[in-house]
Amino acid sequence: MIASILAGETQLYHELIRPYERSVYMMALSYMKNEADAEDVAQEAFLKAFHHLASFRAEARFSTWLVGIALNEARSRLRHERYMRMESIDETREDGAHIAPGILRNWREVPSEALERKEVREMLQKAITSLPDIYREVLLLRDVEELNNVETAAALCITVGNVKVRLHRARMMMQKQLAPLLRNINPKRRWVPWF
């Protein structure tokens, strides 16, 4: 399909990108923190992808390539607007320091029905968007977009080792942040104290 678009059948681009609209928007929203800016970033990313389609290499996944463009667009926008928080790698612990998890019991059932509640959806959104950038982007690509470690590393221009370390820390941060909040959502469950 990409070859046809490059040959002039540009209307096919609409069909090409439809499966990836949500992924690109989600990545943009996780950076921009508001829907209007995220939509603008997503539109720009799709436009840039169209204009640079000839540079796409078939050995990569199209979704990975698109998400990479969206990430760059969001970062660029944030830098331009001076919204970028100064979170250097040095300041962000990647040294394997322990994160003590939130402790809860009786979580063997998957509480998907909880997502029917707006407060739970907002709680999860807030937990994701509040992660430091380097952890949030890995978590979204690996656990939401379901890219593998190699694809995630390629999209973010980092090593596979860094993907693994950041993913672990991101997951534990999510667990630590959400476990006590979900305790309030599910008061009937038994809980044990935090460490």
Added chain:
Amino acid sequence: MVLDCKHVWDCISGYLDDALPPEMRDVVQKHLDHCEICSAVLDSTRNILILTADDVIFELPVGFSERLHARLDQEMTG
């Protein structure tokens, strides 16, 4: 080899991805079989990730697709 709880927490991500070396996975599994706290941490982490990956967490705004494709049309024809 016997692991304490903090070491098991360091292995949870790898355990969930089934990416631990077989010997380490066995040791972690033995700990999980007997430690209610670590078992609960594992279950809660797994379930939080399942919730996080659900499509409803980041829904597209109403009219997103229409606006996107209209803008693309404008750019492609302009």
